[in-house]
Each structure stands twice: as structure tokens, then as C-alpha cells.
Amino acid sequence: MEKKPITIKEIAKRLNISVSAVSKALHDDKSIGLRTKMQVKKMAEELNYQPNQTAIFLQSGKTHTIGVILPHLSETFFPQVICGIEDVAIKNNYVVLLGQSNEDPERELMLLESMKKHRVDGILISISKDTTNYDRLAKYKETIPMVFVDRIPDMKEIHYVACNMVSGTIQAVSYLLQKKHRVIGMVNGPEKFFASKERLDGYRKALEKHRLKYDTSLVINCDLSRDEIQEAVKALLNHKRKPTAIVAFHDNAAMEIIEYLMSTKKDKQITVVSFANLPMTAHSIFRPAASVEQYPYLQGQKGMEILLDIMNTKQIAAESPSPYYKIILDSHLKLLKP
Amino acid sequence: MEKKPITIKEIAKRLNISVSAVSKALHDDKSIGLRTKMQVKKMAEELNYQPNQTAIFLQSGKTHTIGVILPHLSETFFPQVICGIEDVAIKNNYVVLLGQSNEDPERELMLLESMKKHRVDGILISISKDTTNYDRLAKYKETIPMVFVDRIPDMKEIHYVACNMVSGTIQAVSYLLQKKHRVIGMVNGPEKFFASKERLDGYRKALEKHRLKYDTSLVINCDLSRDEIQEAVKALLNHKRKPTAIVAFHDNAAMEIIEYLMSTKKDKQITVVSFANLPMTAHSIFRPAASVEQYPYLQGQKGMEILLDIMNTKQIAAESPSPYYKIILDSHLKLLKP
DNA sequence: TTGAAAGCGCTACCAC
DNA sequence: GTGGTAGCGCTTTCAA
Numbered sequence: 001m002e003k004k005p006i007t008i009k010e011i012a013k014r015l016n017i018s019v020s021a022v023s024k025a026l027h028d029d030k031s032i033g034l035r036t037k038m039q040v041k042k043m044a045e046e047l048n049y050q051p052n053q054t055a056i057f058l059q060s061g062k063t064h065t066i067g068v069i070l071p072h073l074s075e076t077f078f079p080q081v082i083c084g085i086e087d088v089a090i091k092n093n094y095v096v097l098l099g100q101s102n103e104d105p106e107r108e109l110m111l112l113e114s115m116k117k118h119r120v121d122g123i124l125i126s127i128s129k130d131t132t133n134y135d136r137l138a139k140y141k142e143t144i145p146m147v148f149v150d151r152i153p154d155m156k157e158i159h160y161v162a163c164n165m166v167s168g169t170i171q172a173v174s175y176l177l178q179k180k181h182r183v184i185g186m187v188n189g190p191e192k193f194f195a196s197k198e199r200l201d202g203y204r205k206a207l208e209k210h211r212l213k214y215d216t217s218l219v220i221n222c223d224l225s226r227d228e229i230q231e232a233v234k235a236l237l238n239h240k241r242k243p244t245a246i247v248a249f250h251d252n253a254a255m256e257i258i259e260y261l262m263s264t265k266k267d268k269q270i271t272v273v274s275f276a277n278l279p280m281t282a283h284s285i286f287r288p289a290a291s292v293e294q295y296p297y298l299q300g301q302k303g304m305e306i307l308l309d310i311m312n313t314k315q316i317a318a319e320s321p322s323p324y325y326k327i328i329l330d331s332h333l334k335l336l337k338p
Numbered sequence: 339m340e341k342k343p344i345t346i347k348e349i350a351k352r353l354n355i356s357v358s359a360v361s362k363a364l365h366d367d368k369s370i371g372l373r374t375k376m377q378v379k380k381m382a383e384e385l386n387y388q389p390n391q392t393a394i395f396l397q398s399g400k401t402h403t404i405g406v407i408l409p410h411l412s413e414t415f416f417p418q419v420i421c422g423i424e425d426v427a428i429k430n431n432y433v434v435l436l437g438q439s440n441e442d443p444e445r446e447l448m449l450l451e452s453m454k455k456h457r458v459d460g461i462l463i464s465i466s467k468d469t470t471n472y473d474r475l476a477k478y479k480e481t482i483p484m485v486f487v488d489r490i491p492d493m494k495e496i497h498y499v500a501c502n503m504v505s506g507t508i509q510a511v512s513y514l515l516q517k518k519h520r521v522i523g524m525v526n527g528p529e530k531f532f533a534s535k536e537r538l539d540g541y542r543k544a545l546e547k548h549r550l551k552y553d554t555s556l557v558i559n560c561d562l563s564r565d566e567i568q569e570a571v572k573a574l575l576n577h578k579r580k581p582t583a584i585v586a587f588h589d590n591a592a593m594e595i596i597e598y599l600m601s602t603k604k605d606k607q608i609t610v611v612s613f614a615n616l617p618m619t620a621h622s623i624f625r626p627a628a629s630v631e632q633y634p635y636l637q638g639q640k641g642m643e644i645l646l647d648i649m650n651t652k653q654i655a656a657e658s659p660s661p662y663y664k665i666i667l668d669s670h671l672k673l674l675k676p
Numbered sequence: 677t678t679g680a681a682a683g684c685g686c687t688a689c690c691a692c
Numbered sequence: 693g694t695g696g697t698a699g700c701g702c703t704t705t706c707a708a
Contacts, residue, residue, distance in 0.1 A: 005481075007701060018679045023703060033677055053455045054401060055701035057392040058684050065435070065456065073420060079411035086438060095452055097403070098436040100424060114433055117391045118403065143343075255621065280618040283593065345685055356695045361687060371693055393685035396700050 006047040014047075015039055026051075057119070066307060067097045067115035069108060069125040071151070075252065076278050077296050078126065081149060084300025085124060092308055094121070101128040112140050120144065122307045124300075126151040129193070129224075145310045147325070149303040150296070154194055159310060161302040161327040165195060165275065168292035168331030169202025169247070170209070172273045175290060175333060176245045177210050181271065185236040185243035186219040187229060187253055196221065196249070199275070203247060215241065224249060229256045237267060248274035251281045251291055258286040277334050290335045302327050344385040353381055364389075395457070404645060405435045405453035407446060407463040409489070413590065414616050415634050416464065419487060422638025423462055430646055432459070439466040450478050458482065460645045462638075464489040467531070467562075483648045485663070487641040488634070492532055497648060499640040499665040503533060503613065506630035506669030507540025507585070508547070510611045513628060513671060514583045515548050519609065523574040523581035524557040525567060525591055534559065534587070537613070541585060553579065562587060567594045575605060586612035589619045589629055596624040615672050628673045640665050 008026070012019045017036060025032045025040035043049075057063045068085055070078045082098070089096050097120055101108035108128050115123060122145040131137070134153045140146060141158060148160035176184050186203055189196040204214050220235055222228035236243055248254035254274035261267045277291040306325045346364070350357045355374065363370045363378035381387075395401045406423055408416045420436070427434050435458055437449035446466050453461060460483040469475070472491045478484060479496060486498035514522050524541055527534040542552050558573055560566035574581055586592035592612035599605045615629040644663045 009701075019702080020680075020704080021678055023701095024678090027703090031677060036678085050454065052396070052457065052701050054392060054395040054457050055684090056703080058390070058396045058686090058700090059702055059704095061684075063392060068436075073411060073417035074414060076412060076414075079417060082411060082436070083438065086436075090437075090448075090452075095456055096436050098406075098420070098424075098434050099428075100421065110428075114428075116388065118433055119390065119392050280622075283622045283624055284618075285621055285623050347685075357686080358688080358696075359694055362694090365687090369693055374693085390685050393700090394687080396684090396702090397686055397688095399700075 080296035165198035171333035173206035418634035426642035511544035
């Protein structure tokens with residue numbers, strides 16, 4: 001089989017007219033007579049003609065493809081981000097080129113390079129947790145419309161959509177305080193994460209609001225690996241002011257922490273709150289008392305909308321430097337059924 | 339900013355040589371002198387030249403892109419399939435165009451169409467659960483190399499990789515029998531699903547092996563919605579031969595079933611086994627006693643490998659109809675910690 | 677109302 | 693060794 005695809009040229013030949021006439025007819029150009037228009041369309045239909053998009057891409061310089069780079073898809077968080085992106089993308093006739101960095105900055109860079117090569121019209125990225133060399137990223141944002149989602153680097157002059165963790169953290173800590181906890185520990189992510197900073201910020205603000213003093217040693221940074229999380233918990237349990245509640249960096253950390261607490265005879269009753277509000281958390285035996293919702297679907301949607309916008313305005317007014325989008329959604333604490 | 343990208347032509351002009359020379363130099367063609375080769379490369383480097391892939395795509399007729407269509411990413415199963423696909427794809431210099439059908443046959447078709455337009459070199463697809471019109475799918479497999487993964491339609495002459503559920507089901511039922519269960523119910527998926535047929539097959543075979551008679555009324559088909567699952571469980575609980583164990587279609591169904599059982603005072607002790615072995619299941623309060631592992635990552639890997647193979651052989655020997663790949667992995671029962 | 681031709685950026689064949 | 697040129701499939705401008 002494998003007959004080669006029908007081209008515009010083929011149609012032209014069969015109808016004994018020019019390729020340009022065919023092209024125009026197919027696009028309902030008004031300069032083409034109704035008669036030939038009909039003929040052309042009929043023939044196209046018969047031969048099951050499909051325009052070769054790659055030719056159109058080359059011609060137009062656009063690919064109607066956007067690149068999406070995410071750290072991984074193993075939890076439901078990022079898949080939901082994709083859903084938001086994809087739904088908006090499809091509505092606007094874009095397709096999604098997906099790449100997972102697997103939290104590896106090298107692979108992330110390789111994906112960026114590969115997507116650039118494929119001439120994607122724009123990129124949505126949630127950076128890997130170990131990405132520190134922002135200069136390498138910056139190179140791309142100069143040449144391709146780029147929007148950062150959820151995990152945003154500490155860079156100037158970027159478009160991004162993120163969820164403000166400060167408000168959620170304040171709610172989380174306030175919730176604990178209201179439950180009469182007075183010593184609250186925190187197992188935070190790496191210090192350099194923007195996300196860690198936000199959580200710490202919210203934590204401090206909440207304490208301040210309740211006129212409690214902030215004790216640095218109750219906040220422990222870790223790389224979120226199983227081991228370091230355990231170390232962090234142990235440190236808190238051995239603390240001279242042993243906490244009765246813990247704020248975890250995210251649901252996964254929370255579950256690890258609770259699993260550990262449950263394995264120790266006497267610390268089962270420590271309350272844990274966390275971030276992400278993953279659906280699976282609700283059923284887990286190691287579920288926290290509450291979790292801060294970060295609206296991944298919405299973030300994806302918004303991110304894609306921003307990207308569409310900058311891709312469009314770039315075409316129209318390349319000279320006027322458009323302002324940078326900084327969309328920040330507020331996070332909210334969700335209580336989980338006990 | 340927005341200076342237009344450097345082309346081969348620009349390099350040629352600056353160096354006062356021909357475009358063909360530049361092209362060849364860039365490809366290390368042996369017919370080009372070392373001197374000019376160096377010059378060209380240096381200039382390319384300086385100008386930060388990036389070949390325009392869309393031009394190459396048009397020229398070569400290949401896009402080095404494969405389309406992946408999955409029902410959804412909400413559970414960890416399909417994300418793991420993607421991982422397998424992506425890892426192999428990247429190694430072979432392919433990128434992944436992703437689309438979720440959301441279990442909607444119309445959207446699935448639209449995605450196929452859109453990917454065809456984008457001239458993907460091949461397609462990996464796991465069909466939506468409501469896809470019944472296979473003719474519409476068949477149209478695509480004639481023109482684009484296509485491999486079905488995990489959810490395969492009941493069609494002839496297709497390439498696929500799937501997991502044989504029969505062996506896993508036999509193991510699951512045998513496990514229950516060995517635990518002295520003598521009346522085993524089954525909450526199966528829709529009757530038309532191939533996956534449902536396999537499970538039923540395994541169920542019957544296991545009973546046969548143990549010389550127990552097969553009672554049709556203990557197997558209930560449902561559409562796997564929350565409501566129908568509940569109805570199915572109720573029917574089983576009201577059965578004159580009330581089962582002491584249930585085989586569920588997959589982990590999600592199992593969790594729904596167990597949630598329901600736990601809400602009824604007296605049926606908590608009914609044992610449930612299921613399929614998928616999702617990581618989250620292990621921590622769930624509603625976790626089954628055991629689950630059949632279906633190796634999603636491996637399926638993705640194999641699927642991509644097959645696709646690569648047929649894409650390659652198609653180029654080389656289009657005339658000889660290659661045999662159809664039918665890779666079937668055996669499934670295995672995994673016990674979950676109580 | 678239609679057609680010819682240039683051109684998008686690149687490759688590859690054939691002359692020189 | 694190097695350069696000219698045709699062509700991948702399509703759009704678009706300009707002439708007829």
C-alpha cells in the first residue's frame with residue numbers, strides 16, 4: 001500500500017488548473033469562481049486530500065505546537081496541570097509536546113533544546129527541583145515565548161503563574177494554633193526553593209499574628225528524600241521543645257512523616273498538615289489532618305492562556321516590551337475527614 | 339528584539355560561499371575542505387545558528403515526533419506508560435506529542451486527526467473505554483504506523499503490546515481459593531471490554547482447575563462508575579450464596595468496594611483482590627489484599643520499541659507486509675501488606 | 677477569475 | 693572541493 005499522500009499539485013494536475021488556484025479555492029478565496037471552487041473541493045474530498053502541515057509550518061513559521069516540560073507525572077499534581085494546559089490548548093488548536101525532566105536539570109535542558117529545535121511556538125515549564133543555573137534557562141526565554149508554572153525560578157522578567165503558598169501556610173498554622181498547638185515544627189524543602197521560602201514566610205507570619213515567637217530550630221530544611229525527611233522528624237522529636245504538630249512541605253512528605261510517627265509507639269498523636277491536597281491523600285492511612293490546595297488544573301489553564309496571549313501580542317507588537325504576567329492564585333487550606 | 343533566526347543562507351552570504359557548501363560543512367561532508375569547514379562552524383557558532391527543523395521535516399517527510407493518545411493521566415497507571423514511552427523515545431531522538439482522550443471517543447478521534455495533521459511519524463494509543471467504532475480507528479492505521487498499548491481494540495491486523503490478565507487472574511483466584519474461600523464474587527467491567535473477557539476467562543479457568551463449578555450469577559458486569567459498582571456489590575451481598583471474597587476489575591473499583599463494605603457493619607471481613615497494583619493503593623485505607631501488576635512502564639517501553647521498529651522497516655521494505663507484533667506480558671499477583 | 681513565479685530553509689544531485 | 697539548482701508542499705503577490 002503506502003501510496004504517497006495527495007498534494008495540492010496532484011489536484012491541480014487532475015483538474016488541469018494551477019496550484020495557486022487550488023490553494024485559493026481550498027481557502028475559499030473570493031477571487032476564485034464558484035464553479036472551480038466546487039470542483040476543487042470535490043476532488044480534494046475524493047482523493048482524501050490532507051494538507052501537509054509541515055509545509056505550512058515552514059511557510060508560516062509557526063507550528064501550532066507548544067512544549068510542556070514538567071518534573072514528572074508520578075503524582076496527580078502535574079497530570080492535573082497538563083489537563084488544564086491541554087484543554088485550553090486544544091480549544092485554540094494547539095497540540096502539546098510533552099517532556100518530563102525527571103527532576104534532572106540536564107535532561108530539562110536537553111528537552112528545552114529539543115523543543116526549540118522542533119520549533120514549538122511557546123513553552124510552559126515547571127522547573128526541576130535541582131535547577132539552579134538560571135542563566136541557561138534565560139537563554140531560551142529570549143527566543144521563545146515562555147511561561148513558568150507552579151515551580152518558578154527566582155528570575156526577573158519572566159511570565160509566570162503560581163500559587164501563593166503564604167496565605168495557605170498562614171491558614172494551616174492558624175488552624176493548628178486554634179487547635180491549641182503551641183509548639184509547631186516544620187519539615188520544609190530545600191532552603192533555596194522559592195516554595196520553601198514562601199512556606200517559611202507564612203509560618204512566621206502566622207506565629208507573629210498570634211504573638212508567638214519564632215524558633216528557628218523548629219524549622220528543618222531537607223531535600224525531601226525519604227531519608228532526610230526521617231532525619232528531620234527525628235530531630236524534631238528530640239527537640240527540647242518537642243512539637244505537637246508538624247507542617248510538612250507536601251503530602252508526600254506528610255505521609256512519610258506520619259508513617260514514621262506511627263511506627264514510633266508514643267508519637268502517633270502528633271498532628272500533621274501539609275500541601276497539595278492530592279486526591280489520593282484523602283484515602284491514605286497516613287493522611288494528614290489538612291492540606292493546602294494549590295489548584296494545579298487552574299494553574300495549567302492560566303499558564304496556557306498567558307502563553308497564548310504573549311504568543312499573539314508578540315506577533316502584533318514585537319517592539320513594545322509587553323509587561324510580564326505574574327499571576328498568583330491564592331492557596332486554601334482544606335480539612336481532610338478524620 | 340526578536341531578530342529573525344539565522345539561516346544557512348545568511349552564513350553563506352557572510353562567508354561568501356554557497357549554501358550547499360555550508361550545508362555540507364555543517365554535516366561534515368567529506369567533500370568539503372577542512373578550512374572552510376572550520377570557518378563555517380565557527381560562524382555558525384558565533385551567530386548561534388540553529389537549523390530550522392520544520393524545513394528539514396518538510397524535506398525529509400519525517401518529523402521525529404510520535405503521537406501518544408491516552409485515556410487520561412489521573413491515576414498513576416498511564417503516567418507510567420508515558421514514562422516508558424518517553425524514555426525510549428528520547429534515546430532515539432523522538433519527541434512525544436501527548437493527547438488525553440478523557441475516555442471520550444470523539445475527542446480521541448479529534449486527537450488522531452490533529453496528530454495526523456501534524457505529521458507524526460507514528461502513534462501509540464490506549465483506546466478510551468467507550469471506543470466501539472473500530473472502523474474509524476482502522477482508517478488511521480493504514481496510513482500511520484500505529485501501536486496499541488494496554489487497552490487494545492478487538493481488531494485484526496494491528497500491532498499491540500498488552501498484559502495478559504488471564505494468568506494474573508488465575509493467580510488471584512487461586513490465592514483466594516487457597517485461603518479457603520469457596521464462594522468468590524467478581525465485579526467486572528463492561529462485558530464488551532477485552533479486559534473484562536480476560537478476567538472472566540482467568541476466573542473460570544482457576545475455578546475449573548480446582549474443580550469448582552462456575553456460577554454466572556456471581557459475576558457482575560458494570561460500567562465501573564461509582565454507582566454501578568455499588569449496585570454490583572449490593573447484588574453480591576444479597577446473593578443466596580454470599581461470597582466471602584470479591585475480585586474487582588481494578589484498584590479503583592476495589593477501593594470503592596471496600597469503602598462500601600466498611601460502611602456496612604457486618605461485611606468488613608470480605609477479602610478483595612484487584613488489578614493494577616497502583617503505588618497509592620498500598621497506603622490506602624481501602625486497600626485490597628492483593629493486586630495484579632500490569633507493568634505499565636514496561637508496556638510503554640515495549641510499545642515504543644515496536645513503533646520504532648515498524649517505522650524503520652516501513653521505510654526499508656514497504657512492499658513486504660511485515661508481521662504484526664503482538665507482545666503479551668504476563669501479569670503477576672502482588673500481595674499487599676495487611 | 678486565473679496562473680506564474682518567488683520563496684519559506686534545507687538537502688542532494690550533478691557540474692565544474 | 694565547491695557551487696548551481698531543483699525540489700519538498702504550500703502561500704502569496706503580481707500579472708495577465
